[in-house]
Amino acid sequence: MDKLVVHGGSVLKGAINISGSKNASLPILAAAILTGEDCIIRRVPDVSDTNYMIQILSALGADVERSSGTVRITCADITDEAPYELVRRMRASICVMGPLLARKGRAVISLPGGCVIGDRPVDLHLKGMEALGAKVEFEGGNITLTAPNGLVGAEMDLRGDSGPTVLGTDNVMMAATLAEGITVIESAAAEPEVLDLANFLNSLGAKITGAGTRRIVIEGVKELKGVEHTVIPDRIEAGTFMAAAALAGEGVTLNRVNREHLKAITAAIIKSGHSVEFNEAGDSCFIQRGENPQGVDLTTSPYPGYPTDMQAQMTALLATTPGTSVIKDTIFPQRFMHCAELKRMGADIKIDHGTAIVRGVEQLSAAPVMASDLRASAALVLAALRAKGTTEISRVYHIDRGYEHIDEKLLMLGAKVERVRV
Numbered sequence: 001m002d003k004l005v006v007h008g009g010s011v012l013k014g015a016i017n018i019s020g021s022k023n024a025s026l027p028i029l030a031a032a033i034l035t036g037e038d039c040i041i042r043r044v045p046d047v048s049d050t051n052y053m054i055q056i057l058s059a060l061g062a063d064v065e066r067s068s069g070t071v072r073i074t075c076a077d078i079t080d081e082a083p084y085e086l087v088r089r090m091r092a093s094i095c096v097m098g099p100l101l102a103r104k105g106r107a108v109i110s111l112p113g114g115c116v117i118g119d120r121p122v123d124l125h126l127k128g129m130e131a132l133g134a135k136v137e138f139e140g141g142n143i144t145l146t147a148p149n150g151l152v153g154a155e156m157d158l159r160g161d162s163g164p165t166v167l168g169t170d171n172v173m174m175a176a177t178l179a180e181g182i183t184v185i186e187s188a189a190a191e192p193e194v195l196d197l198a199n200f201l202n203s204l205g206a207k208i209t210g211a212g213t214r215r216i217v218i219e220g221v222k223e224l225k226g227v228e229h230t231v232i233p234d235r236i237e238a239g240t241f242m243a244a245a246a247l248a249g250e251g252v253t254l255n256r257v258n259r260e261h262l263k264a265i266t267a268a269i270i271k272s273g274h275s276v277e278f279n280e281a282g283d284s285c286f287i288q289r290g291e292n293p294q295g296v297d298l299t300t301s302p303y304p305g306y307p308t309d310m311q312a313q314m315t316a317l318l319a320t321t322p323g324t325s326v327i328k329d330t331i332f333p334q335r336f337m338h339c340a341e342l343k344r345m346g347a348d349i350k351i352d353h354g355t356a357i358v359r360g361v362e363q364l365s366a367a368p369v370m371a372s373d374l375r376a377s378a379a380l381v382l383a384a385l386r387a388k389g390t391t392e393i394s395r396v397y398h399i400d401r402g403y404e405h406i407d408e409k410l411l412m413l414g415a416k417v418e419r420v421r422v
């Protein structure tokens with residue numbers, strides 16, 4: 001199990017490239033199940049979550065080749081049962097459900113695992129599949145979905161108590177591409193990753209309109225063909241490095257970003273007193289730490305709102321920003337595990353009903369801390385960059401789930417970070 005050792009106090013400077021999006025790659029890799037032809041997917045980040053997805057596809061019988069960021073998948077002949085040992089490791093494995101059901105008329109999936117960020121139900125995914133005519137049964141921790149005569153297009157509303165569901169929208173959209181007739185998803189998730197998946201599916205021959213809005217219409221087709229696709233940049237990785245640059249930087253450039261996708265994060269960084277400038281094309285940005293940082297109030301909400309996946313990292317930045325910040329997570333109200341660890345480093349944070357009240361302190365101090373989930377671990381790395389002394393972050397496998405070579409990228413920017421095998 002690796003540990004990250006971060007020596008605090010170094011100044012970040014220079015430029016790095018942002019990787020392809022993990023959250024776009026996962027459903028796109030799963031969508032290759034929908035066709036028997038070759039799919040070539042570029043800019044797939046080399047993180048453990050994409051590796052798990054590739055292992056799941058291989059276990060289903062797909063022929064998969066990976067060479068640096070490019071993955072070639074051929075699902076000529078596949079089975080319809082996703083293996084528990086792999087599925088349990090990653091929540092996003094649920095997104096093989098829609099493609100398997102559409103292609104095979106049957107899908108058996110274990111209830112997935114993933115980040116420990118509260119209760120993560122799949123009821124909306126199942127509601128969507130039932131609306132398309134699938135029969136859903138539970139047995140021995142598995143969900144079995146069957147539609148022996150094929151899926152049939154339907155109208156549905158996928159809004160849950162906390163708003164739309166990203167992977168639920170993805171799952172239904174994938175299943176509906178091969179359903180008979182028209183499917184309308186109301187209250188769909190509008191995240192850029194959903195749009196990237198729809199673009200991928202359309203280039204396979206699907207007929208999807210409205211992706212990226214709250215209403216998606218899918219006209220079912222008989223079959224899909226192979227294609228090449230390049231995954232969008234990872235807006236959460238970009239946001240994490242923006243926060244790092246605001247926290248401990250002296251001029252950091254992030255290349256291969258998408259300005260449109262970063263609006264809410266950029267606004268939050270600027271509001272907290274730092275500067276973010278994009279080039280004309282909007283694919284590169286320069287972040288400069290401000291002279292007078294100030295606390296901000298943030299509430300997470302579905303895209304185009306402030307992303308829950310950037311809540312922990314911003315909390316780390318605000319922990320040493322003068323003033324009081326109030327951070328509310330409406331999507332995952334229990335997602336504040338990083339705060340207990342930040343407090344061990346000297347942060348002044350109170351948690352109350354899905355809200356963190358952060359009073360900025362002048363200096364954090366190093367402490368041994370434990371990563372609890374993917375974004376929480378990133379927050380601890382950020383805090384450690386500015387803390388006095390050497391911070392040891394254990395359970396780094398959490399961070400390796402979603403950040404491609406984070407230690408190498410930080411080293412390139414001048415941070416003093418070591419990965420230690422224990």
Ligand code: UD1
Pocket residue numbers: 022023024026091092119120121122123124125126160161162163164165166167168189193308309331332
């Ligand atoms: C995706 C992202 C994750 C991000 C989350 C919210 C991927 C691989 N993961 O996860 O990084 O934090 O979106 O932006 O893309 N819900 C239900 N019933 C369901 C499904 C979800 O009630 O069937 C609730 C969840 O508990 C949560 C909210 O809906 O409160 C949003 O979750 P959802 O968008 O589904 O998250 P994921 O798609 O799993």
